[in-house]
Amino acid sequence: MRPLTEEETKIFFEKLSKYIGENIKLLLDRPDGTYCFRLHKDRVFYVREEIMKLAGNIARKNLISMGTCFGKFTGSQKFKLHITALDFIAPYAKFKVWVKPSAEQQFVYGHHVMKSGLGRITENTPQYQGVIVYSMNDLPLGFGVAAKTTQECRRADPMAIVSFHQSDIGEYIRSEEKLL
Amino acid sequence: MADLVEKVLREAAEKESKFKTIEVEKEIDVIIDEGNLLVCDTNPIDFKLQKKNREDYLKDLSRDNTQILINRIWQLPTHREDEVVVAELPDVKTPIPREKPVPKKRKMTKWEEYARMKGINKKKKGRMVYDEQSKEYKPRWGYKRANDDTKDWLIEVPQNADPFEDQFEKRKKKKQERTSKNELQRLRNIARSQKTKVPGVGLTPTIAPSKDHLGKFTESLPKEKPSKFTGKKRKFEPNYGDVKKENTKQLDILNNVLNKTPILDITQAVNTHVKDEDRTRSKKQKTDKKGGKGNNSSQLESVFTYEDMDTLQDPKKSIAPAISNIKISEERMVKLLKNITTRKANGPYRISCKILKETANEIAPYTSSVYLIKN
Numbered sequence: 247m248r249p250l251t252e253e254e255t256k257i258f259f260e261k262l263s264k265y266i267g268e269n270i271k272l273l274l275d276r277p278d279g280t281y282c283f284r285l286h287k288d289r290v291f292y293v294r295e296e297i298m299k300l301a302g303n304i305a306r307k308n309l310i311s312m313g314t315c316f317g318k319f320t321g322s323q324k325f326k327l328h329i330t331a332l333d334f335i336a337p338y339a340k341f342k343v344w345v346k347p348s349a350e351q352q353f354v355y356g357h358h359v360m361k362s363g364l365g366r367i368t369e370n371t372p373q374y375q376g377v378i379v380y381s382m383n384d385l386p387l388g389f390g391v392a393a394k395t396t397q398e399c400r401r402a403d404p405m406a407i408v409s410f411h412q413s414d415i416g417e418y419i420r421s422e423e424k425l426l
Numbered sequence: 427m428a429d430l431v432e433k434v435l436r437e438a439a440e441k442e443s444k445f446k447t448i449e450v451e452k453e454i455d456v457i458i459d460e461g462n463l464l465v466c467d468t469n470p471i472d473f474k475l476q477k478k479n480r481e482d483y484l485k486d487l488s489r490d491n492t493q494i495l496i497n498r499i500w501q502l503p504t505h506r507e508d509e510v511v512v513a514e515l516p517d518v519k520t521p522i523p524r525e526k527p528v529p530k531k532r533k534m535t536k537w538e539e540y541a542r543m544k545g546i547n548k549k550k551k552g553r554m555v556y557d558e559q560s561k562e563y564k565p566r567w568g569y570k571r572a573n574d575d576t577k578d579w580l581i582e583v584p585q586n587a588d589p590f591e592d593q594f595e596k597r598k599k600k601k602q603e604r605t606s607k608n609e610l611q612r613l614r615n616i617a618r619s620q621k622t623k624v625p626g627v628g629l630t631p632t633i634a635p636s637k638d639h640l641g642k643f644t645e646s647l648p649k650e651k652p653s654k655f656t657g658k659k660r661k662f663e664p665n666y667g668d669v670k671k672e673n674t675k676q677l678d679i680l681n682n683v684l685n686k687t688p689i690l691d692i693t694q695a696v697n698t699h700v701k702d703e704d705r706t707r708s709k710k711q712k713t714d715k716k717g718g719k720g721n722n723s724s725q726l727e728s729v730f731t732y733e734d735m736d737t738l739q740d741p742k743k744s745i746a747p748a749i750s751n752i753k754i755s756e757e758r759m760v761k762l763l764k765n766i767t768t769r770k771a772n773g774p775y776r777i778s779c780k781i782l783k784e785t786a787n788e789i790a791p792y793t794s795s796v797y798l799i800k801n
Contacts, residue, residue, distance in 0.1 A: 249672055260683050275677070
C-alpha cells in the first residue's frame with residue numbers, strides 16, 4: 247500500500263474526470279472526514295484515513311481490500327475503472343443515460359446500449375463522453391461511453407449503439423474474482 | 427715497308443670517310459644550355475634540301491647540333507668518380523615550367539599580421555645560453571637546458587601568497603595553461619586560414635569515461651541529456667504522511683488535468699447550433715400546420731433532459747429519503763395491539779400474540795416507549 251505517484255494520479259484523474267469532471271474535488275475534500283487514494287497491488291482504493299492506517303497493520307500479502315476499490319492500473323499503465331466505484335461516481339455524474347426496463351437486462355449482461363433501449367439521455371452529451379447508465383427508476387446500473395452525441399441519437403436507427411458498455415453491476419456476479 | 431704505310435693510310439682514310447668530322451660549322455652560333463643538356467639552333471632551315479629528303483636533312487641537322495653539345499661537354503671541368511669520368515654541369519640557364527601549380531602562400535597567423543602592422547621584426551636568439559649555476563653555456567630549451575625551473579627542489583613562497591598553496595602545482599598548472607592556450611591559438615589560425623568554424627573554447631568530449639568512477643564526475647556537455655539509467659531507486663511518498671497535504675497536492679494535479687480540456691468544445695457548439703436549427707424548423711412546421719408525418723425527434727423530445735448540476739447528492743446518503751423521528755402515541759399502540767390476528771405465528775421475541783392482544787391496555791405505554799428509545 248502506498249500513495250499514488252504524480253504520474254499515476256494524473257492518469258487516474260484523467261480517467262475519472264471523464265465521468266464526474268471537476269467533482270473529483272468533492273471526493274478529495276470531504277466535510278465528514280479525511281479520505282485518500284491508496285495503491286495496493288495495482289488497485290486504487292478510496293479509503294478513510296483511519297481505516298487506511300488500520301489496514302497498514304496487515305501484511306501486504308494478506309491485505310485484500312480496504313475502503314472502496316476504484317479500479318486498477320493495467321500492465322501498460324492505463325487506468326481501468328471498476329464497477330465498485332459506481333457508488334461514488336453515480337451521484338456526481340455529469341452525463342447520464344437511462345435505459346428502458348426491457349433493455350436493462352441486456353445491459354446488465356454486458357451488452358452495449360442500443361437506441362431501442364434508450365429511455366432518456368442527458369442533453370448535449372458529446373461523443374465519447376463517459377456516461378452513467380441508470381434504470382428508468384434512477385438506479386445506477388453501470389457506466390459506459392457515449393457512442394453518439396445526443397443530436398446524433400435523435401436520428402439514429404433503433405439498432406444503432408448509443409452507449410458502449412464499460413462496466414455494469416452484473417460484474418459483481420460475472421467477474422467476481424477479477425474485481426479484487 | 428712502303429706497302430705497309432700505304433695500307434695503314436688507306437685504312438685510316440677509309441675509316442675517316444665512314445665517320446664525319448667532329449668540327450661543325452654554323453653561320454649563327456647555337457645557344458647551349460649545359461645544365462639542361464639543351465641546344466637551341468637559330469639558323470634558318472634550308473628548304474631546298476629539306477624538300478629533297480626531309481628525313482636525312484633532319485637527321486644531319488640533329489647530329490651536327492648534338493656534336494656541338496658533346497664538344498662543349500668535353501670542355502667542361504671533369505673529374506673521376508669510381509673509374510668513370512664525370513663532367514660537372516653548370517647551373518641551368520633556361521627556366522622550365524613546373525608540372526603542378528605553385529602552392530598558395532600560407533596565410534599569416536594573427537600574430538604575424540599584428541607584428542607586421544606594428545613593425546615588429548623577428549630577432550634570432552642564440553641557441554646556447556649561459557647557465558648561472560653551472561657557469562657554462564647550455565641549450566636554451568630542451569634536455570639539459572640552462573636555468574631549468576622544472577628541476578627546482580625548493581620554491582620560495584611569494585609575499586602575500588597563500589602559505590598553504592602548492593607552488594609546484596601552481597607552476598605546473600600555469601605551464602599547462604600556456605600550452606593549451608597556444609594549442610587553441612594554433613587551431614584558430616588554421617580555422618581562420620581554411621575559413622572553417624573556429625573551435626570552441628568549451629570542453630572537448632571525453633571519448634571514454636574513466637574506469638575508476640564510471641564518468642560520475644566528468645562534466646556534462648552543453649546539450650547532454652540526462653542519462654536514463656541513473657541507478658536511482660524509486661521513492662514514494664510516506665503512507666502515513668500528512669493526508670491533508672497529500673490531498674491539496676492531488677487537487678493541484680486535478681486542476682492541471684482539468685485545465686487541459688479545451689474551453690470551447692467544438693462538437694458541443696455544433697450540436698447546439700444543429701439543435702437550434704431543428705427547433706426553429708419544427709416551430710415553423712407547427713405554425714404552418716403542414717407537417718403531416720412530423721419529425722422523429724419531436725416525438726422523442728421528452729427523452730432528452732437537462733441535468734441539474736447545482737444540487738448534488740451526498741454520496742453518504744442513500745437514494746431513498748431518511749425517516750424522521752417516529753412518534754407513536756399510546757392510543758394508536760393500543761389500537762395496533764388489539765388488531766393483532768391471534769392465529770398468526772409469534773414475533774421474534776416469542777411473545778404469544780394472544781397475550782399481547784389481551785394485555786393491550788397494560789403494555790401499551792411500555793411498547794410505545796421502546797420505539798422512542800430506539801430513535
